[in-house]
Amino acid sequence: MKKFIFTAVAALATLSLSAQTQVIAHRGFHAQEGSDKNTISSLLNAQKLGVYGSECDISMSADDSLMVVHGSRHPDRRIPAPHRVHVTKDVYKDIRAISCKGGNIVPTLREYLEQTKKYPGTKLVIEIKNHKEDTPERQKFFTKKIVEMVAEFGLEKQVDYIAFSRIVCDELVKLAPNNEIAYLNGELTPAECKQLGYTGIDYSVKVLRAHPEWIKQAHDLGMKVNVWTVNKPEDMQYFIDLGVDFITTDDPLQTIELIKKSQKKSGKKAKRAKK
Numbered sequence: 579m580k581k582f583i584f585t586a587v588a589a590l591a592t593l594s595l596s597a598q599t600q601v602i603a604h605r606g607f608h609a610q611e612g613s614d615k616n617t618i619s620s621l622l623n624a625q626k627l628g629v630y631g632s633e634c635d636i637s638m639s640a641d642d643s644l645m646v647v648h649g650s651r652h653p654d655r656r657i658p659a660p661h662r663v664h665v666t667k668d669v670y671k672d673i674r675a676i677s678c679k680g681g682n683i684v685p686t687l688r689e690y691l692e693q694t695k696k697y698p699g700t701k702l703v704i705e706i707k708n709h710k711e712d713t714p715e716r717q718k719f720f721t722k723k724i725v726e727m728v729a730e731f732g733l734e735k736q737v738d739y740i741a742f743s744r745i746v747c748d749e750l751v752k753l754a755p756n757n758e759i760a761y762l763n764g765e766l767t768p769a770e771c772k773q774l775g776y777t778g779i780d781y782s783v784k785v786l787r788a789h790p791e792w793i794k795q796a797h798d799l800g801m802k803v804n805v806w807t808v809n810k811p812e813d814m815q816y817f818i819d820l821g822v823d824f825i826t827t828d829d830p831l832q833t834i835e836l837i838k839k840s841q842k843k844s845g846k847k848a849k850r851a852k853k
């Protein structure tokens with residue numbers, strides 16, 4: 579039954595969602611058996627689902643390897659904290675040695691880009707992480723490395739960038755001026771982001787619920803609006819109704835269903851208005 583629902587919604591997802599809200603799978607579509615956040619498995623699930631994009635977190639190891647991992651510590655919470663690898667302090671081979679809950683290993687950015695290339699219809703939304711150990715110089719260093727690797731794969735048009743760090747975003751404006759660059763931290767108005775050369779805001783549910791007017795302001799400035807991490811149906815509906823461009827979610831299936839329902843409703847309204 580679960581498999582049937584997955585297939586049915588996947589078919590819906592591949593249909594055009596027109597100019598309305600589109601879905602970004604937060605850390606990939608990981609809510610499937612045997613999958614883990616930020617792994618090839620969750621990226622592949624998102625690609626098969628046919629959503630606009632699959633988000634991922636890129637951090638750099640102590641020996642300068644670009645790894646797809648969110649926190650500074652290894653994501654498997656079954657491992658006691660002192661024994662967990664630390665992405666900025668440990669080296670590539672130690673980070674690779676431990677598997678996540680579902681049995682998946684932490685991928686490299688190179689592996690992620692190889693998988694991204696297999697499905698040109700799904701964007702990779704790269705969040706460039708900065709951890710407290712990362713100096714401004716190091717942030718600039720790994721931002722450059724990431725942009726160069728994306729270019730090496732010829733994936734410039736299939737990648738969007740997001741970051742909490744203004745140092746990272748400012749560097750992206752210089753190094754990847756043709757890409758979408760959205761700021762995550764939430765304290766800047768759309769006009770301030772525009773002034774800095776960012777192309778979008780990607781703010782939390784909390785921030786955008788406090789500033790719903792920023793959605794129209796951003797659109798009036800020709801910017802995109804993304805909201806994270808939207809997992810409650812009432813929040814999904816609220817932001818669909820406000821016309822955000824992207825919803826980043828751990829539950830892409832439910833978000834797709836609500837978008838389709840809203841499209842049907844607005845289609846019926848338009849028909850009635852014509853009569």
Ligand code: MG
Nearest residue numbers: 633634635705
């Ligand atoms: Mg992220």
